[in-house]
Amino acid sequence: MPFFNVIRWVAWKDLISEVRSRETISSMFFFALIVILVFSFSFSMDQAAARELIAGIIWVAFAFTGIIGLGKSFSAELQNDCLEHLQISPASKGAIYLGKLAANLLFMLIVEVILFPMFVIFFNLDVVEELPLLLLIFALATLGLSTVGTLFSAMTVQIRAREVMLPILLLPLAVPVMIAAVEATRGALHGDPVSLYGNWLRLLAVFDIVFTVLSFWAFEWIMDT
Amino acid sequence: MIAIRGCDLGKSYGHYRVFEGLSFEVAAGECYALLGPNGAGKTTLLRVLATLYRPSAGRFEIAGRDGVAEKEAVRAAMLLLAHGSYLYDELNATENLRFALALRALNPTDRQIKSALDRVSIGAFGDLKVRYYSAGMKKRLSIAKAMLIRPQVLLLDEPYTSLDESGMSLMNQYIAEIIKEGAAVLMTTHDRVRSAEVTSRLGVLDKGQLRQFTVDELKTHAIF
Numbered sequence: 492m493p494f495f496n497v498i499r500w501v502a503w504k505d506l507i508s509e510v511r512s513r514e515t516i517s518s519m520f521f522f523a524l525i526v527i528l529v530f531s532f533s534f535s536m537d538q539a540a541a542r543e544l545i546a547g548i549i550w551v552a553f554a555f556t557g558i559i560g561l562g563k564s565f566s567a568e569l570q571n572d573c574l575e576h577l578q579i580s581p582a583s584k585g586a587i588y589l590g591k592l593a594a595n596l597l598f599m600l601i602v603e604v605i606l607f608p609m610f611v612i613f614f615n616l617d618v619v620e621e622l623p624l625l626l627l628i629f630a631l632a633t634l635g636l637s638t639v640g641t642l643f644s645a646m647t648v649q650i651r652a653r654e655v656m657l658p659i660l661l662l663p664l665a666v667p668v669m670i671a672a673v674e675a676t677r678g679a680l681h682g683d684p685v686s687l688y689g690n691w692l693r694l695l696a697v698f699d700i701v702f703t704v705l706s707f708w709a710f711e712w713i714m715d716t
Numbered sequence: 717m718i719a720i721r722g723c724d725l726g727k728s729y730g731h732y733r734v735f736e737g738l739s740f741e742v743a744a745g746e747c748y749a750l751l752g753p754n755g756a757g758k759t760t761l762l763r764v765l766a767t768l769y770r771p772s773a774g775r776f777e778i779a780g781r782d783g784v785a786e787k788e789a790v791r792a793a794m795l796l797l798a799h800g801s802y803l804y805d806e807l808n809a810t811e812n813l814r815f816a817l818a819l820r821a822l823n824p825t826d827r828q829i830k831s832a833l834d835r836v837s838i839g840a841f842g843d844l845k846v847r848y849y850s851a852g853m854k855k856r857l858s859i860a861k862a863m864l865i866r867p868q869v870l871l872l873d874e875p876y877t878s879l880d881e882s883g884m885s886l887m888n889q890y891i892a893e894i895i896k897e898g899a900a901v902l903m904t905t906h907d908r909v910r911s912a913e914v915t916s917r918l919g920v921l922d923k924g925q926l927r928q929f930t931v932d933e934l935k936t937h938a939i940f
Contacts, residue, residue, distance in 0.1 A: 493821035572800025581792035
């Protein structure tokens with residue numbers, strides 16, 4: 492199964508490179524930590540307001556942290572012209588995309604799993620009962636961000652102002668994911684019944700499917716352009 | 717059998733024509749060297765043949781496949797060793813080889829990898845991250861990659877750059893070996909002496925035009 496082997500090897504290569512260099516995860520982690528600390532001190536006087544806003548704060552931290560990781564995903568391929576190597580390899584470009592997506596998704600989820608307990612501590616959240624639902628929301632929304640983020644990371648990698656262009660292109664398209672993630676996270680943190688925010692979860696799932704399929708097909712064209 | 721064929725090939729960037737009307741053939745089992753001054757378009761031609769750039773005019777075939785319409789088949793038949801090493805600094809030599817070969821659905825044994833690394837004299841550094849390799853060692857690792865892939869068509873951009881004397885001999889030994897096996901090699905180079913050891917024909921690309929010579933003709937002509 493060469494297709495699945497390519498996915499596995501590309502994801503493995505990104506993960507092993509990251510484990511050894513720790514460049515992406517450490518920059519993502521420290522950025523997110525600063526966001527948490529700044530918001531935590533900003534709302535230290537008003538815990539009630541903080542609880543109302545916490546879903547938005549969580550997703551601001553997760554999304555911007557994710558952009559840091561996504562930006563490095565393809566810029567790392569510029570070293571030694573490795574991007575060219577991927578472009579002219581006979582491997583399926585869709586498989587390369589899925590391998591990259593898997594690695595990006597994993598990096599973002601690892602950072603989120605480390606950061607969320609900090610939100611719980613700093614903002615005094617009670618999340619034990621809602622944890623499985625919150626993890627589902629995080630997984631769905633992070634997949635949505637990674638799907639379009641991986642594609643735009645590939646699109647902008649050869650542009651001189653790629654660090655600026657990636658968020659400019661990604662954030663408008665990620666607005667539905669961000670709104671759905673914030674609404675679903677707010678509902679879960681308030682302990683609302685799932686039926687009240689189930690539509691947001693469905694929107695996340697549909698976004699993930701549609702954009703994974705679209706990005707899979709578009710990636711080959713982007714790599715050849 | 718013709719392994720590389722260019723027909724009226726042209727490449728332009730906007731109004732700037734790098735080359736035009738290039739027609740040439742390289743047979744299977746032949747090594748063809750492309751010479752020319754800096755900026756003549758040698759690397760651009762190689763990158764067109766490697767499917768990195770789309771030709772602005774004309775067409776080309778690699779291993780009998782059309783370079784534009786059958787890109788994937790061309791990529792499977794061809795290997796480009798370019799200026800960039802195409803190696804990942806955080807992976808060691810063995811891992812880099814495994815990754816590059818996996819993209820071609822190849823799964824070499826540990827013994828095959830060790831043997832290739834030994835042949836290019838970096839067997840002792842197989843577990844060392846490529847980050848710590850010199851440019852010459854990276855070039856040798858690229859030769860090891862080519863040895864394991866065994867492409868039908870090998871495109872070499874300045875193959876002797878960064879290599880020491882033994883490395884250059886190794887490169888020529890490898891070229892001689894694969895053309896004997898029926899592969900076609902097209903290289904760009906400034907090293908007429910080294911390239912003459914393995915090539916029978918040469919092309920000189922200058923001012924967008926290609927002039928073709930035999931090795932003997934080249935010895936008696938001032939070409940550029």
